[in-house]
Amino acid sequence: QLSLQGKTYVVMGVANKRSIAWGIARALHAAGARLIFTYAGERFENEVKKLVATLEDDTALVLPCDVTKDEEIASCFAQIKEQVGVIHGLAHCIAFANKEHLEGEYMNVDREGFLLAHNISAYSLTAVAKAAKELMTEGGSIVTLTYLGGERVVQNYNVMGVAKASLEASVKYLANDLGKYGIRVNAISAGPIRTLSAKGVGDFNSILKEIEERAPLRRTTTQEEVGDTALFLFSDLSRGVTGEIIHVDSGYHILA
Numbered sequence: 433q434l435s436l437q438g439k440t441y442v443v444m445g446v447a448n449k450r451s452i453a454w455g456i457a458r459a460l461h462a463a464g465a466r467l468i469f470t471y472a473g474e475r476f477e478n479e480v481k482k483l484v485a486t487l488e489d490d491t492a493l494v495l496p497c498d499v500t501k502d503e504e505i506a507s508c509f510a511q512i513k514e515q516v517g518v519i520h521g522l523a524h525c526i527a528f529a530n531k532e533h534l535e536g537e538y539m540n541v542d543r544e545g546f547l548l549a550h551n552i553s554a555y556s557l558t559a560v561a562k563a564a565k566e567l568m569t570e571g572g573s574i575v576t577l578t579y580l581g582g583e584r585v586v587q588n589y590n591v592m593g594v595a596k597a598s599l600e601a602s603v604k605y606l607a608n609d610l611g612k613y614g615i616r617v618n619a620i621s622a623g624p625i626r627t628l629s630a631k632g633v634g635d636f637n638s639i640l641k642e643i644e645e646r647a648p649l650r651r652t653t654t655q656e657e658v659g660d661t662a663l664f665l666f667s668d669l670s671r672g673v674t675g676e677i678i679h680v681d682s683g684y685h686i687l688a
């Protein structure tokens with residue numbers, strides 16, 4: 433078992449126990465890491481605090497950070513700096529688009545919906561990477577989550593796919609900017625997992641069924657599988673890897 437004892441990681445985007453972020457948090461916790469959780473708004477506060485309590489780790493911090501607000505990002509990382517000092521990694525597990533833009537034709541998105549999806553799902557990585565860099569004085573690893581719909585057309589994924597394409601390009605530009613500080617930036621392209629966000633995507637059940645029938649491993653992806661790959665990306669085992677998009681999707685992405 434990999435040890436991340438003595439290291440501290442920020443996990444952004446736990447909404448409930450099904451969240452991919454929670455799968456990542458559990459993997460890091462099992463490896464002995466100290467964790468800092470951030471949540472989007474008051475409606476998530478209780479749920480996140482309840483979940484974090486189950487870890488029985490009294491060093492864990494839980495802080496608000498709505499990534500659409502620059503001042504909230506600044507105060508969140510200022511508090512982390514004050515209470516923890518140095519961090520070694522950050523998991524960005526955040527995305528949002530209006531439900532009405534996740535079905536039918538992509539073209540039906542409007543300017544506001546387009547900008548909202550890009551703001552929360554793509555720009556936020558750059559915003560938090562900039563803030564986190566200041567605390568990664570011993571080097572670090574940043575991991576974000578993307579989906580195949582950013583590379584290819586996946587029915588109903590629409591504006592979120594366009595935002596994921598922007599997110600994946602951001603991973604590469606950020607990796608180039610931050611490499612000189614010993615900070616690596618990578619993405620995990622996860623197969624579909626039933627979460628709160630996934631509920632918003634039209635006809636999600638048939639996407640899951642297709643994976644079970646056709647993916648090389650003939651099964652859908654789990655939070656644990658994504659968590660373990662994140663653990664690798666946060667550990668020294670991946671020290672030569674940056675700017676990479678790793679697919680954790682039962683191999684589905686290789687199919688025509």
Ligand code: 0WD
Pocket residue numbers: 445446447448450451452453471472476497498499500524525526527528552577578579580621622623624625626627628629630
């Ligand atoms: O099939 C899936 N579930 C896949 C998800 C496949 C491949 C990738 N992903 C990605 C998502 O696009 C996202 O980037 O994984 C990431 C995590 O998503 P999730 O675990 O599937 O979904 P969920 O548990 O809903 O967490 C996403 C969270 C939000 O929850 P809601 O339910 O409100 O969308 O992103 C957070 C929030 O906690 N979030 C924000 N955080 C800070 N500021 C904001 C915000 N403004 N908006 C949403």
